[in-house]
Amino acid sequence: MNSNKITFIGSGSIATALANSVSSKIPDKIYLLSIEEEVIESINTVHRNNKYFPFIPLNHNIVATSDVKVLKDSDLIFIALPSSVVLNYIQKNKDSINEKAILINLAKGFGDDRRTIIQGLEDITNNPLATLKGPSFARDIINNFHTGLTLGMNDIDLAPPIKELFKGTNIHLDYSQDILGVELISILKNIYAIVMGIVDAHYNSPNLRFMVLTNAFQEMRGILKQFGGKEETLFNYCGFGDFGLTALNDLSRNRTMGLLIGKGFLTKDISDQVLLEGRIAVNVFCEEISKKHALDNFHIISELYNVFYKEQKVTTFVNSILNNN
Structure with missing residues (x-):
């Protein structure tokens, strides 16, 4: 007891x-x-x-x-x-x-x-x-x-x-x-869940979905290592499991945000009302990665940054991450 x-x-x-x-x-x-x-x-x-x-x-x-x-x-x-x-x-x-x-x-x-x-x-x-x-x-x-x-x-x-x-x-x-890695992954998975929502809003293709999912997981791996986390942590429950749940289940707030963005509903009001841990984190990660002049190595998150902060069109974002595979 x-x-x-x-x-x-x-x-x-x-x-x-x-x-x-x-x-x-x-x-x-x-x-x-x-x-x-x-x-x-x-x-x-x-x-x-x-x-x-x-x-x-x-x-x-x-x-x-x-x-x-x-x-x-x-x-x-x-x-x-x-x-x-x-x-x-x-x-x-x-x-x-x-x-x-x-x-x-x-x-x-x-x-x-x-x-x-x-x-x-x-x-x-x-x-x-x-x-x-x-x-x-x-x-x-x-x-x-x-x-x-x-x-x-x-x-x-x-x-x-x-x-x-x-x-x-x-x-x-x-x-x-790897307490740092566990914390970092819990933030990163929200970012890439938004990405998966955007992609799924544009294409109803299991092939494409899991191609992008794999590329997103690889990019998470690179960022995790750059920020001091350990690669093996991705294979704990907090890693692949939490990413899969958040990226592929419509109960996820961040995936839902991606679906809204993908359907053209990204407005200031929606951005303020939805709990957007992922959106906030995009800015933090991209600024820190830019200090090391390494943002070109992380194409997906850098393109998502452009959607949020440079008013890049969503269709441009989707085409860019697909053509840069």
Whole structure:
């Protein structure tokens, strides 16, 4: 029986789904730390997250709260916030966090300082850090479908309490000490999911789809290595699995964005309303690659940059990445 105290910072879909998956193993309370009063009330009164999963009953030991004091007694703290606010939140509340707790990042995207969230956290806290990424729609997790996730940690000797937490649940872990690579892939896959959406909006061809998918995966490999990640990390759940899910499934926000772009619906309003981790990341990667005068080696992402920031026509983008195969 796992005796670690568990808190999820955030009460959205992924935090709720993972908390419910592990809650049947743990007799103690599992906390969802939230700023959403309606979510707190619905979880604590009717044992449902009415905002995200209104028809799914939650185990009764899941408790929602707005009190950051729960962090002081927590041993495992899962960070399930939008990537743009993670670093500010931890900086603001670091004195409330148990200094021995393992902080596990669930967010996918760059922090507000154009580095990975783990890199930013290393400057803020001395807590042990981990990242948890993989092909995982929260809807499937909370409906108890088996799901594979990669646990990335520099010190894999700290993994046993996390491994024990998920043992016997629908969550299956593989492991990597390439924590930078796990973080980078979780950003890159969003970019290339947009590409796949654009291509599929133009051509209903399985042959072409998987040609571009293969070229995109190769380009991800090159960027990963250039930024210091390890090639083998691409073959963990966080790599090919998460890329495949995000690039080929219409529930993916970034693939859906690509479909909209491909059909000619890229407008300022749509760009502001949709959560576009991939779009933001294109700018960061291309600027950093340009500093090394290597952007010509990564044709797909550079052409996508032109679509987003130089008003290149989508038909030109598609023809360019096909003719440059």
